[in-house]
Amino acid sequence: MTQKKKDALVAPGPARGGLSEARVAGYLRRHPDFFTRHADVLAAMTPPARWQGDRVVDMQRFILERLRDEVDSLRACAQEIIETSRSNLSSQTRAHAAVLAMLAAGDFEHMVRVVNDDLPLLLDVDVVAIGFETGSRPVAGVDGADVRRFADGTVDHLLGGADQDVVLVRDMTDDGTVFAAAAGLVRSAALARLRPNPTTPVGLLALGSRKRAFHPGQGTELIRFMARMLECCVHGWREKPA
Numbered sequence: 296m297t298q299k300k301k302d303a304l305v306a307p308g309p310a311r312g313g314l315s316e317a318r319v320a321g322y323l324r325r326h327p328d329f330f331t332r333h334a335d336v337l338a339a340m341t342p343p344a345r346w347q348g349d350r351v352v353d354m355q356r357f358i359l360e361r362l363r364d365e366v367d368s369l370r371a372c373a374q375e376i377i378e379t380s381r382s383n384l385s386s387q388t389r390a391h392a393a394v395l396a397m398l399a400a401g402d403f404e405h406m407v408r409v410v411n412d413d414l415p416l417l418l419d420v421d422v423v424a425i426g427f428e429t430g431s432r433p434v435a436g437v438d439g440a441d442v443r444r445f446a447d448g449t450v451d452h453l454l455g456g457a458d459q460d461v462v463l464v465r466d467m468t469d470d471g472t473v474f475a476a477a478a479g480l481v482r483s484a485a486l487a488r489l490r491p492n493p494t495t496p497v498g499l500l501a502l503g504s505r506k507r508a509f510h511p512g513q514g515t516e517l518i519r520f521m522a523r524m525l526e527c528c529v530h531g532w533r534e535k536p537a
Contacts, residue, residue, distance in 0.1 A: 305366045319483075390517040393417045394524045403532050404439060410500075411441050420504045422477040425525075427489070427498040437495060437529065443473065450499050453486055461518050465510040473501050483509040487522035492530050500525055 323329055330336065396413050400406035407425060414423040426443025428450060449472065454462045463485050469478040473486070481503035489498030500522050502509070 313477050321514045363436060386517055389418050390521055393521055397525055397528055406528060407439050407441050420502045420508065421480055422474055422503040425476050425498065428496045450488055450497050454488060461515040462486050463509040463513055465507060465513050467503065473505050477503065480505050483507050485509045485518050489522060489526040496528055
């Protein structure tokens with residue numbers, strides 16, 4: 296049987312945009328590798344049922360539909376992994392830039408300006424604050440107009456215990472103790488302990504955002520890294536001879 300006769304056996308069906316079902320069928324017969332080269336088109340096709348009747352279950356169709364759902368799920372998971380990797384890389388780059396800015400500070404006063412003015416831009420947050428448990432009296436070397444003063448035990452209270460170094464808060468409630476005048480702006484926060492040494496009291500590095508940027512379950516490695524670098528800088532300046 297010639298190709299034209301085979302094509303003629305297919306019911307033409309209604310034309311859509313000048314293209315009939317018979318012409319589509321004829322094209323596919325002349326190009327049997329079409330679906331090999333366009334697997335995405337084949338995946339969108341509805342497979343025919345092998346059996347007819349209400350009391351018969353077509354297992355082939357069931358399996359194909361299940362496999363199609365699994366492929367869609369895997370595709371969505373792959374896209375999520377790609378987006379998460381991009382986000383993590385961006386966060387890592389921002390954290391490294393923040394650490395380099397802190398290391399470039401020549402003294403404590405310069406570092407405080409970097410924390411308050413530069414880190415919000417570098418880390419894409421709204422406010423960054425630093426403070427120490429100095430009580431009501433200033434402690435030479437860790438004092439300044441933009442440095443928060445905390446009562447003894449404040450850092451442990453904010454972090455939820457002496458064994459906690461970092462805490463992420465989804466809904467931050469601050470009476471001004473941490474973020475001062477910006478307290479009403481902050482919706483979520485990351486709080487990190489600055490560990491003490493013999494000459495420096497315990498401190499706190501606080502990142503605040505007006506968005507839900509922080510929440511429990513996120514990784515805290517980069518925030519820990521920034522806090523460790525900051526406390527090393529502070530300890531180094533405190534230990535320098537006057």
